[in-house]
Amino acid sequence: MAHEIKFGILGCANIARCLVRSMKLLPEVKIYAIASRTLAKAQSFAAENELPEETKVYGSYDELVEDEEVDALYIPLPTAFHVEWVLKAAAKKKHVLLEKPPARTVEELKVMVEALDKNGLQYMDGTMWMHHPRTRKMEAVLHDSSRLGRILEVHATFNYHAEVAYNSIGGLTADVRGNPDLDGLGALGDIGWYCARGILWAYDYEMPASVTAHPGASYNEKGVIVSCGATLVWPDGRTATFTTSFNTSHVMKLLVVGETGSLESDDFTLPASNVKSSFKVVSNTSWKDKLAGWHRTEDFQEVTLEIPQEAHMIREFARLVANIRNGTGAVEPKWSEISVKTQMVLNAVKQSIENGLKTINL
């Protein structure tokens, strides 16, 4: 296929298996090469994930970045390595799809985004749910003022039990997410990321005036955040809260509350089913006479998927890259802008926790 985008995959993280499966579904995308720190590891990933026979297999990241055939890199490396490899990618004119959390600090992320931007290269972070067709349907509700009215509160929670999830490799501490040298933000970066993004998304990416962490944040023995929460306040008094934890069963809830209605999803970041997903809008609420209950109109919307949400993400990224390559489009700045905003919120939460729950003004 002449117009396909050739992807190089930098690293063999678990999340890469998810994206590889989806790349195989997309005719406009080619898994051109995979690299790991050793050739054996890359070969084993290629075999396990049934990569096409022609896929190149590299035993070092440098070899892949040097390959002039590669259009774009998908980088699922641990966060601590992102700056190094994104800067190398930018120097070699590769567009970058970067796993989240993209950076340990806002400054790191800005360095990466600016390097790509200066070279006319597209950046996108790996926040898959942004690209799910359900998200478009939820946006239609949010932007229709006759549904929720003015949005005044957003509440997000994303939890899973990391000790159980990473049990086979020795628990959370053995995983990237539990190691401050590899990922400085722990649960905040891994799953709090989605809460912060969900809140910003619901408020159409308007930044809060301040971020204040909640008491009760917890850490693992290596000093990585395992659970935490925060309240965001906008200049006009609108608010949002989120909580995130590596200690409980899966919870992925987003609740957007407006003057005249509310919208909720029970699995906003990753639909429980890859085929069908849903959300609920509650509106027209009022008390019944003598408080014998309350009236509400429930609008339950379902969305059926033909390809997984990450395939929609890769498709959109590839479309932008193709348009830049053939001169019909320019870099879409939205993706780096909302990535920086999300990172700003997360780092403010961390700063607030580290400063005795001080309110951090943004």
Next chain:
Amino acid sequence: MAHEIKFGILGCANIARCLVRSMKLLPEVKIYAIASRTLAKAQSFAAENELPEETKVYGSYDELVEDEEVDALYIPLPTAFHVEWVLKAAAKKKHVLLEKPPARTVEELKVMVEALDKNGLQYMDGTMWMHHPRTRKMEAVLHDSSRLGRILEVHATFNYHAEVAYNSIGGLTADVRGNPDLDGLGALGDIGWYCARGILWAYDYEMPASVTAHPGASYNEKGVIVSCGATLVWPDGRTATFTTSFNTSHVMKLLVVGETGSLESDDFTLPASNVKSSFKVVSNTSWKDKLAGWHRTEDFQEVTLEIPQEAHMIREFARLVANIRNGTGAVEPKWSEISVKTQMVLNAVKQSIENGLKTINL
């Protein structure tokens, strides 16, 4: 009916209409008398609510409290008047069912509870959902360690739009809840009360070590809290958050999150339907291979009601009073204990807000 409990109703608040309807459903209860500040107002309430012809109608609260036939008082007066009338009730040996919030301060509530207790009289606050059969079913799930596992987080939200709800009387400011001279706790006392109770209930009434208000609390022009939130932390690090607001459409959510499952209700304080109510338990969560969604077991439980939740409350209160009267039972201390605990949490939230979000140790 020889063994019926004779109720006197002190005041004609809207909420009294709700309880009167339910008292009429219960053979063990008699609406013996109704009092208001004027006879005309009491007569009009009796007519509008089709009270039995024999119901006595008093034009002063004192006359009703003096009536020796009255076994128990239901007191839906504004919060600021509770101490005065509960102490008079105690002196006249009347059991007391008191509308919430019971007091403006913890000290006020303790004075009332002690006066009743000293006289061998039952106290109960008007938190109806505690008595709904659904609450018993949810407790069975909470107390079955094979369902949620250890409970680590609770999140509660209760909102409604007070300007809309009280529009016919001139909005929130014209209502008791918007007037600091009548009810010092505003939204925190009116609906935050249920959030605090829901959290304590989920943690089996174990008290948190600290309460910290969230930033962004708002007030009406008379200085009453219109919206606020808080995080509670237990000595071993378990947490809870709640938010409450008079500014949005109805939201009544309780989410109890454990290590192995979670329980949620969308209308925990007042089922949307008086006939059928439900809750959901999610358990056995795990990631699907290649993050193609996640596994979960959903247990959706429905409860059908024959009488409203407040009728269950009155029935339980009347049962306790009857047993005390006939000597087969003693005062049940649980109801005053959990009322004081709830009040302690609310007042700590208020204190935290007033002290620049200081963490209040309990």
